[in-house]
């Protein structure tokens with residue numbers, strides 16, 4: 001994953017000759033530089049040009065701001081002095097003490113007398129100082145007045161300077177907190193305390209002061225020792241509330257790598273909703289062609305940085321509830337592949353609308369519809385692709401080390417027409433339509449369903465395919481564990497979750513526990529179409545910095561998509577790579593299906609098909625048979641009775657395998673409903689899948 005500021009190529013002059021330069025610095029200098037860079041005593045501003053520039057900028061800002069700050073401090077000092085004087089003249093402390101001991105009436109005359117006396121003292125002091133100043137002015141001239149005013153202002157400024165915990169510095173009715181923190185870091189510290197991210201006695205250390213970055217304010221701070229940046233990311237909402245901004249406006253990132261550590265936090269607060277505003281146009285509309293090996297422009301993050309998504313050597317799962325921009329996001333990714341004439345496309349659309357119609361002219365295989373015949377066609381094409389992966393591995397083994405250094409496809413291999421190993425993308429929109437197909441199937445003598453078989457084929461392709469140049473891209477509007485079995489999800493590298501119904505669905509798309517780390521796609525706003533949380537493939541070095549990020553995808557409506565597809569077709573025609581469905585050739589190739597079944601057997605066992613399940617799960621699966629798919633809930637009593645097991649041990653063992661009982665209403669024989677304990681069949685299926693994928697992983701490891 002790359003997050004990069006947009007850069008323009010810098011023209012350089014020709015390199016005419018090579019010259020050997022001894023650029024190794026001497027040891028002493030190197031040591032000194034090392035010490036200089038690491039020392040805590042050397043100010044950060046002297047360590048790099050960037051920091052020095054920042055320090056100069058800060059100094060200029062400080063100087064420019066100082067008159068205003070001084071005026072502010074004098075104003076605050078005047079308020080503090082006036083308040084103090086008022087308390088004194090009204091004999092506030094005495095009055096309060098009398099009030100508390102309920103003797104105010106008795107002491108009233110005394111307090112009044114004292115108040116009058118203090119008023120008189122005030123009058124005398126004012127009259128006296130005015131007289132002294134007037135005489136001094138007459139004797140020594142105007143400088144006396146200037147000196148007196150300056151001394152008074154300095155005294156007031158000292159009284160009014162901002163100091164933690166000083167009385168009278170906080171407004172009684174605080175106004176909007178937004179942006180006050182940019183002037184006064186104490187407000188930020190208070191916000192961290194209010195959000196319980198630092199303790200009452202702890203404070204933050206400023207690393208980089210608040211500065212304008214893009215359309216917002218950025219600041220970098222260090223948390224107190226042992227506090228973690230990950231917790232700030234997790235409790236971003238509380239911090240946003242403490243700073244009085246909407247959580248979409250607050251971006252919190254951990255500063256990693258050089259100059260970063262587990263407690264260093266970068267905060268960026270946008271001036272306004274960064275995901276509102278007119279849709280962003282994809283840069284792909286402007287380009288003539290695209291190299292599939294390059295990350296595809298996907299969208300922009302809150303700070304308007306470009307987010308490009310690498311596709312080769314990984315796979316992608318897109319999940320969302322309907323009408324949030326799932327198809328649009330998938331088409332964006334597909335557009336990058338369409339514009340590379342050396343890429344082969346398998347496009348399957350389970351919805352059957354016109355969303356993918358334009359890609360037909362580029363597709364090597366194309367299926368559009370939700371009938372059984374369509375699911376069967378998808379199955380056949382995937383079987384063909386599994387066979388292709390096997391054949392690619394066999395062929396790569398015969399290539400010499402120079403052409404193929406590892407058992408992995410390279411850009412050169414993928415574009416060599418003689419080798420026939422082009423990057424091949426399997427793009428399936430509404431994949432749940434195919435995965436949920438209940439038609440019975442016999443695969444290698446074992447009973448399964450068409451949907452399960454397609455899931456097995458896709459799991460194999462997502463696991464084994466990337467190194468052979470296969471890119472699997474799946475989009476679904478039903479991101480639940482029944483639809484996308486965990487053995488398939490586990491092998492899909494990158495994830496993109498647009499808005500979903502609840503945190504469970506979000507975790508299904510983004511991965512276990514992602515909500516507890518602060519990434520929950522159910523909290524995205526419905527009005528934010530095309531905005532989702534992207535969890536890039538962890539294997540990509542540039543993406544290792546951030547676990548996930550909120551991205552606003554580019555907007556590519558149908559006319560632009562059609563233009564890109566037409567351009568893709570022209571490119572393929574010119575390169576002579578147009579083949580398959582695009583030229584009306586839908587003939588299926590002869591395949592050794594036994595070899596495919598064998599590959600799946602070792603690569604991706606279906607639920608309960610080739611994996612030995614532990615007890616009591618095995619007995620439960622055997623007992624339920626097809627009911628495991630047909631029923632939603634099975635009462636514990638029914639299982640205990642049928643299997644003749646001891647209920648407590650049964651419950652414990654099922655729990656250890658990941659199946660926890662719940663209470664649900666079931667109809668009873670007398671027509672009423674009863675609330676009983678039992679298991680959701682989805683949980684049982686998920687446990688079976690889990691064991692299946694673990695077994696598959698172990699086989700892979702061997």
Ligand SMILES: Nc1ncnc2c1ncn2[C@@H]1O[C@H](COP(=O)(O)OP(=O)(O)OP(=O)(O)O)[C@@H](O)[C@H]1O
Nearest residue numbers: 279322323324325326327328477529530553554555
């Ligand atoms: N990046 C974007 N910026 C702005 N609007 C967008 C963006 N992506 C999608 N939309 C809007 O969201 C609407 C729904 O998008 P899309 O058809 O992709 O949804 P979907 O999730 O695929 O829906 P379904 O599940 O019904 O197929 C589109 O009509 C489009 O106007």
